[in-house]
Amino acid sequence: MxxxxxxxxxxxxxxxxxxxxxxxxxxxxxxxxxxxxxxxxxxxxxxxxxxxxxxxxxxxxxxxxxxxxxxxxxxxxxxxxxxxxxxxxxxxxxxxxxxxxxxxxxxxxxxxxxxxxxxxxxxxxxxxxxxxxxxxxxxxxxxxxxxxxxxxxxxxxxxxxxxxxxxxxxxxxxxxxxxxxxxxxxxxxxxxxxxxxxxxxxxxxxxxxxxxxxxxxxxxxxxxxxxQSAPPRRSQRHAPAATTGGVSSATYGDSASHAEDVGMHEAFGALQSLLSELRGSALPARSIPSDAIPISSGDLMRLLSHMQARTPQLIDDFDLQGQLEQLLHKVSAKSGKSRVVGEVDEDVINLVSMLFEFILDDRTLPDSLKALIGRLQIPLLKVAVLDKSFFSRGSHPARRLLNEIATAAMGWGDQDEAQRDSLYQKIEQVVARLLNDFVDDPGIFSELLADFLAFTGDERRRSELLEQRTRDAEEGRAKAEMARQEVEQVLNERLLGKTLPEVVVRLLQEAWSKVLLLTCLKHGTQSEQWDAALATMDDLIWSVAPHDDPESRERLLKLVPSLLKALREGLVSAAFDPFSTGEFFTQLEALHVQALQQFDQPSAQPAPVAVPPPSAAITGGRFEPSPSKPASEPPAPAMIEVVEEIMLLAPGESREQEPEINLADNDEALTQVDNLRVGSWVEFQEDEEHKLRCKLAAIIKPTGKYIFVNRTGMKVLEKTRMGLAIEFRRDAIRLLNDTLLFDRALESVIDNLRTLKSSNR
Structure with a gap:
């Protein structure tokens, strides 16, 4: 301890x-x-x-x-x-x-x-x-x-x-x-x-x-x-359980609840004061007949329930306040007394109407989902009438449900009726349940919130796993691309501009490049294995180059056994085609035999020299020509001059470069690209009719690629930094605001009210 x-x-x-x-x-x-x-x-x-x-x-x-x-x-x-x-x-x-x-x-x-x-x-x-x-x-x-x-x-x-x-x-x-x-x-x-x-x-x-x-x-x-917050509470949790004293949890719960209620009503009161100051100037004044009788909140709830049961599918032209006025006229005519909504309830109606005006104009929400979310206006209004903390308590179940629906819909693209997926259907179920079952018990929002969170949690975990696999695959592709470029560089350094036997050029380009690529990916370019693979390639090139000094003959005789062994082991490790490997070695052996034959033919003695057959034995670690009958001079090997740069392309890959665009380092479009964060949702305007919503899943630094995925985590787009800058310059990209929908709406309403208040002073 x-x-x-x-x-x-x-x-x-x-x-x-x-x-x-x-x-x-x-x-x-x-x-x-x-x-x-x-x-x-x-x-x-x-x-x-x-x-x-x-x-x-x-x-x-x-x-x-x-x-x-x-x-x-x-x-x-x-x-x-x-x-x-x-x-x-x-x-x-x-x-x-x-x-x-x-x-x-x-x-x-x-x-x-x-x-x-x-x-x-x-x-x-x-x-x-x-x-x-x-x-x-x-x-x-x-x-x-x-x-x-x-x-x-x-x-x-x-x-x-x-x-x-x-x-x-x-x-x-x-x-x-x-x-x-x-x-x-x-x-x-x-x-x-x-x-x-x-x-x-x-x-x-x-x-x-x-x-x-x-x-x-x-x-x-x-x-x-x-x-105003509740006063700090001193916890006694560290006291032993048997001796813990002080205020009981029930008593504290009551006092805490009371303090919280006071705070919530203060927040709603601040909104009310803003509305009252603007009423009659920036906002229409209440026109109340002298004999008008305000209806109770319970009566208002019954009228709203009546309207809720008749909520239209399309809410573009739905006028909640107008519909409510019509119902009040009917009630007034039936009772013979003028009935109006009370001032507090009318403030609630105005605030909720303003919130939904923002929500239905919000560009972050897909249009097809706005219609669904717009149908929640009456259920949320009823919640606000029952519980004023709806406006100030971020953890309110109804408020959280709206925010969770909007967050889940962030990556949902507008689709045809037949293509609507499980998310759309789930939101439809939530809306239908509220419209059909919600009367005056807000507990239904907690139930629907828990169910919706379970649904989106499952979807999120699946998409995160697929997104991780997408990132891993892209990082693997980037490593392979960088390794291919490294191999291209060492091959071009050694071959470009040289004239060598065709079989050797083919062997290096088609076979040994795979050995180098695998070595680079597994061990890196600073490893002993990489140095050994380069040394083998250099030895091969030297072994088929023309030499006329005795020291070179000795070196070649010592080199060939180890060279052939290193080549064979390397090609086996890269799983190169055995048939092609055999063909390469047969031709390479003939080249080495011919090179040794040239050493053994002095210019002063034109007599023919015994040429070792392709099957000449390798004994004692040295390549020794076996005595045989004089052979005719073998044909000269096919030679090739390497004049074009070697490019190693993956299947289906092309190296078409994007148009070069010179942008200043402080160009606004590049700044916008650099401000993108992994996890940002964006909307690409593909053409006049089609938009693509996707999330930046990864920035692959070695290649400078920006990888975008859809809501399920599947890759849908790949862009370079310059490519994205071009899209920003032509206003084809729009960042989607991922802050909580209700909070944004409420902040906008408050800002608008304060602006109206300032302009009317």
């Missing part, structure tokens, strides 16, 4: 030197340092208690193997706790350092997957993902308000757009930091899940307090003091 003091000096916390902290506002640095200290202390408590927890579980193990796994995990955790602490805090500081950098993103780290371990990896990742989602959901359910307020305040200080997921102190980010810092632990998934549970117990349990204190720090610096 550790007995270290729990007081930590922040100077010991690692910082990313490349991103100086001075770029952050002072208030944010204070939030970062206080949070880092609290999180580090909580992590130390976790690691202090991990031994006891794992030992207790090991003591209850049902087998020796299971018990040993826990003991090994305990040992591994003790040895690596320093690196875990350091890695966790390092990632927090790096995340804060990036807040004031305009950074589109970075490529996802490729995973080492193989067909043998694919199922195991998928199952382990699924369990890990479920555990993380559960932990994050628990935090957001109890600390949604202070977290949202903290994110809002941080957005007022930094240049990057944050949401609760990307907040460096959000539960999602903290879980990812911890997972990443524990990557070096060689533990099974069962042990990893237990360690994650400890992380939830000792670190995540106090996040509501951390958020509240961070909000107070920013309020003290004058950052959005009008947002």
């Amino acid at each position: 550790r007995t270290d003091a729990k007081v930590v000096h922040l100077k010991a916390v690692p910082e990313k030197p490349a991103s100086p902290a001075g770029r952050l506002p002072v208030a944010l640095i204070s939030v970062r340092d206080k949070a880092a200290q609290q999180l580090r202390q909580a992590l130390q408590v976790l690691l202090d208690n991990a031994d006891d927890s794992l030992f207790e579980i090991a003591d209850r193990a049902t087998s020796n193997a299971e018990q040993n796994a826990f003991f090994e995990a305990m040992r591994d955790l003790r040895m690596k706790r320093r690196s875990i602490e350091r890695g966790f805090l390092q990632q927090i500081f790096e995340s804060f350092a990036r807040l004031n950098q305009y950074e589109i993103g970075k490529p996802a780290e490729p995973e080492n997957l193989s067909f043998d371990n694919l199922t195991l990896v998928q199952n382990d990742e699924l369990e890990e993902s479920v555990a993380i989602d559960t932990m994050v959901t628990k935090v957001t359910s109890r600390a949604a308000l202070p977290l949202t307020h903290l994110t809002t305040r941080m957005n007022a200080l930094v240049s990057r757009k944050l949401d609760d997921k990307s907040n460096p102190l959000g539960p999602q980010a903290l879980c990812q930091y911890f997972l990443e810092s524990c990557r070096s632990l060689g533990v099974e998934i069962k042990v990893k899940l237990i360690i994650l549970k400890l992380f939830e117990r000792y670190v995540l349990a106090d996040l509501d307090q951390l958020y509240a204190e961070a909000n107070q720090t920013l309020i003290g610096a004058g950052i959005l003091p009008e947002l």
Whole structure:
């Protein structure tokens, strides 16, 4: 057990030197340092208690193997706790350092997957993902308000757009930091899940307090003091279970709920005040007869349910407020009294109408899915009438369902009726279920959200696996292409401009190039194997070149056995065609015999010399011509001059170069290309009628290729940097905004209202 003091000096916390902290506002640095200290202390408590927890579980193990796994995990955790602490805090500081950098993103780290371990990896990742989602959901359910307020305040200080997921102190980010810092632990998934549970117990349990204190720090610096959060709660979770005292969980739950309700109504109240200030100027005034009686929210819900049952398939011309006015006229005529919607409910209707105006104009949503999502206007309006936190609580099930549908639809292209796939059908089911079954119980949204997340989770895992295979294949292609270019270079250096026997040129170009390619891919160009393959090629070229000095004859006699052996082994390793190999060696042997014959024919003695037959024996490590009958002079070998550069093309490959375009380094189109991040969704305008939605899956650095995939992870497009710049210059590419749909819509509505307010002053 550790007995270290729990007081930590922040100077010991690692910082990313490349991103100086001075770029952050002072208030944010204070939030970062206080949070880092609290999180580090909580992590130390976790690691202090991990031994006891794992030992207790090991003591209850049902087998020796299971018990040993826990003991090994305990040992591994003790040895690596320093690196875990350091890695966790390092990632927090790096995340804060990036807040004031305009950074589109970075490529996802490729995973080492193989067909043998694919199922195991998928199952382990699924369990890990479920555990993380559960932990994050628990935090957001109890600390949604202070977290949202903290994110809002941080957005007022930094240049990057944050949401609760990307907040460096959000539960999602903290879980990812911890997972990443524990990557070096060689533990099974069962042990990893237990360690994650400890992380939830000792670190995540106090996040509501951390958020509240961070909000107070920013309020003290004058950052959005009008947002009111609940006061920080002091946790007593570290006290022994039998002696834990204080306020009961039920009592705290009631007080926390009350504080949250107050905050939610304040947020809705701020929207109402904006509307009231504009009513009669920028917005139409309420024309209410003097004898008008406002209908109750319950009556409004019944009218909306009546309209919901008659929601048209096409919502382009659907006027919700007009339809509601008609129903109110009928009700008024029937009752004999003028009935109107109450002011609060009318504000809700106006806000939801404005939100859907943005959604139906949003260019990120495919047109065919806009019609489906537009039919959710009445169900979401009913939710907003029932629960005003809909406008301010990011974790609200109805709001999340809308965001998840929009996110899933990001890569969905408009297709014909017959081609509509499972995603479209799933969204249709969600819409139909809400229109048919939702009356006044918002619980249906939680049920549909869970079902939709399960569906999209399965789709996402399948697409990620296919996308990873696509990346692996492209990286393999890039390596092969670079290796072919390397082999081309060494072949051209040795052959271009030379006149050599045709059989040797063919042997090098058709056969030995494959040996070089395989060696380059397996061992690289700095390896002994690569040097040996080049030496064999150089020896072969020398052995068929003309020589007339005695030293060359001696060298050739010594060289030929080892040369033939190296050639044969190399071609066998490259699985070259044995029949062609035999043909090559027969002709090569004849060349060597002829070369030796030329050495043995002095110009002063014209008498013929015995020529070794092709089957001459190799004995004693030396090539010795066997005595035989005088033979006639063999015909001169066919010679060829290499005048064109050798190009090694893969099957179906061509080397057609894109048109050369000279763009300045600071050209806007190149800047747009360089700002693309892996994971960005874009839309290509292929022609007047067809658009292609795809995601940047990888940037292959050796070849400079940008690889795009569709929603299923399948490759659909490949572009160079210059090729993409051309597309940007002709406005054929449009970046798709991947921030949450509802948040964008609400932000747009608030901005519009504030603009109208400023213009009317």
